[in-house]
Amino acid sequence: LAQAHFQAQARAVLTHIMLRLFLFLIVPFALAGPRYSSSPPAVFLDAFDGDYNTTVSPGTKWGTWEGWGISLCWWANVFGEYDDLADLAFSRNTVCLGGQSPCLPGLGLNIARYNAGGSAWKPVAGRSMAHARGANHLELFSNSPMWWMLYNHNPSGRGLSDNLQSWNYGNHSLYLATIAARAQEHWGFEFTSVEPLNEPIADWWKPEGTQEGCHFDHSTQAMILNRLRSEMDKLDLDAVVSGSDENTYDEGRATWASFDETTKSNIGKVNVHGYQGAEGRRDLLYQDVAGKRLWNSEYGDGDGSGKSLASNLNLDFRLLHNTAWCYWQFADESDGWGLLKFDSSSFKIQQANTKYWVLAQYARHIRPGMMIIDGGESNTIAAYDPSEHLLVLVTTSYDSNKSVTYDLSQFGEVRGPITQWTTNFADGGERYVERKDVALADKAFASTFTADTVRTFEVQNVKLTSSMLVELVV
Numbered sequence: 026l027a028q029a030h031f032q033a034q035a036r037a038v039l040t041h042i043m044l045r046l047f048l049f050l051i052v053p054f055a056l057a058g059p060r061y062s063s064s065p066p067a068v069f070l071d072a073f074d075g076d077y078n079t080t081v082s083p084g085t086k087w088g089t090w091e092g093w094g095i096s097l098c099w100w101a102n103v104f105g106e107y108d109d110l111a112d113l114a115f116s117r118n119t120v121c122l123g124g125q126s127p128c129l130p131g132l133g134l135n136i137a138r139y140n141a142g143g144s145a146w147k148p149v150a151g152r153s154m155a156h157a158r159g160a161n162h163l164e165l166f167s168n169s170p171m172w173w174m175l176y177n178h179n180p181s182g183r184g185l186s187d188n189l190q191s192w193n194y195g196n197h198s199l200y201l202a203t204i205a206a207r208a209q210e211h212w213g214f215e216f217t218s219v220e221p222l223n224e225p226i227a228d229w230w231k232p233e234g235t236q237e238g239c240h241f242d243h244s245t246q247a248m249i250l251n252r253l254r255s256e257m258d259k260l261d262l263d264a265v266v267s268g269s270d271e272n273t274y275d276e277g278r279a280t281w282a283s284f285d286e287t288t289k290s291n292i293g294k295v296n297v298h299g300y301q302g303a304e305g306r307r308d309l310l311y312q313d314v315a316g317k318r319l320w321n322s323e324y325g326d327g328d329g330s331g332k333s334l335a336s337n338l339n340l341d342f343r344l345l346h347n348t349a350w351c352y353w354q355f356a357d358e359s360d361g362w363g364l365l366k367f368d369s370s371s372f373k374i375q376q377a378n379t380k381y382w383v384l385a386q387y388a389r390h391i392r393p394g395m396m397i398i399d400g401g402e403s404n405t406i407a408a409y410d411p412s413e414h415l416l417v418l419v420t421t422s423y424d425s426n427k428s429v430t431y432d433l434s435q436f437g438e439v440r441g442p443i444t445q446w447t448t449n450f451a452d453g454g455e456r457y458v459e460r461k462d463v464a465l466a467d468k469a470f471a472s473t474f475t476a477d478t479v480r481t482f483e484v485q486n487v488k489l490t491s492s493m494l495v496e497l498v499v
Contacts, residue, residue, distance in 0.1 A: 079401035080432040092393040094136025094351035115158035136162040143169035143180035166220035168237035170197040182230025202256035220267035243283035254291040265293025274305035299324035307344035325353030329361030331383030416484040422474035440486035441465040450477040
């Protein structure tokens with residue numbers, strides 16, 4: 026009876042919170058301090074020592090690309106009302122921040138991840154910054170359950186001990202499902218996925234921490250994921266359950282292996298974070314979760330040059346075969362961690378880090394709905410749009426100058442023209458410079474790279490062979 030009475034009180038508190046959030050998008054009140062995960066350094070490996078050829082193979086397909094995204098915690102607490110930053114993130118318009126030069130090419134992100142905070146709530150006027158600009162994948166996630174659901178009432182964690190009170194397993198799931206339902210009924214958008222966990226097996230969520238977090242043993246994770254699916258079904262929500270957003274690929278594998286078939290069937294999308302850098306068995310995680318949608322739902326590093334970002338992104342495309350990729354902080358006050366750097370005293374954007382331009386080389390061109398195909402070697406990523414007959418290639422050169430020849434003979438027809446964009450990792454280098462000087466001959470073309478360069482090609486009027494078209498329809 027006491028437990029039932031407590032749960033009734035919890036539901037009453039939850040209802041009160043929901044009413045206070047009416048007409049507002051849920052964005053958490055940020056705890057002090059930015060997040061810096063200790064990710065191993067990237068390994069920068071050129072595919073070949075000198076010049077080389079690569080054959081693009083449209084017959085090898087690794088899924089349909091779902092898109093690019095960003096978390097709206099924590100930078101959106103500060104910049105949620107800034108239309109220019111919203112345009113920069115969620116459109117492909119050219120944006121001049123505060124009239125400053127150079128103007129920046131919008132990234133065209135279509136995924137936004139919203140954090141349901143565990144400590145306090147703050148209404149933000151910029152609630153439609155992503156949805157109003159066409160973002161079509163909106164994920165609700167939790168770093169920690171609400172403080173009053175926890176054994177120590179501290180949303181920073183309890184070390185390696187589960188902190189969510191056992192009698193609140195259902196309330197945590199109900200809480201998230203109710204937020205998703207209210208968004209659908211009153212805020213004009215639907216969450217397409219809900220994730221109740223965040224790096225749950227980690228041991229660094231401690232009471233003295235400055236960030237929300239909560240440890241969950243594998244068995245507890247399973248219970249939470251299953252209860253969330255049940256609560257969402259009761260509210261007729263179509264959103265999928267995501268799990269488990271572990272910090273590394275190897276932790277993601279161990280967590281997935283611990284689940285029974287019922288839990289695996291209730292998970293509609295597998296999320297993993299990319300903080301293992303160049304380490305970890307991406308390829309085995311892909312095999313383990315075969316048949317499930319797989320996202321790298323959070324990646325971040327402190328390398329402002331974008332070299333680490335490109336290297337790890339290439340590894341994801343080639344080995345993890347995720348169909349979506351999300352960066353952690355769009356703007357940050359530290360050097361290199363955010364795509365943009367801002368002044369924490371004036372809250373003004375100071376600069377776009379080079380990694381912003383590097384991400385533009387991928388995100389502005391590999392678009393949702395494209396097929397990810399085999400680029401032929403580890404540092405060439407290939408995507409194809411069969412409706413637009415558009416082939417996109419992104420190649421990274423690290424330590425040496427080289428010429429790369431692209432063999433497109435496996436396509437049925439290749440007419441061009443070809444446009445290229447180039448960004449250098451080094452300070453003072455080119456930033457997303459467009460050129461139309463690539464010559465196409467006999468379904469092939471060549472390009473000369475300097476060291477530390479990422480280059481994107483768009484090849485127009487590329488058609489599949491008849492047999493490939495039949496496979497595509499089937």
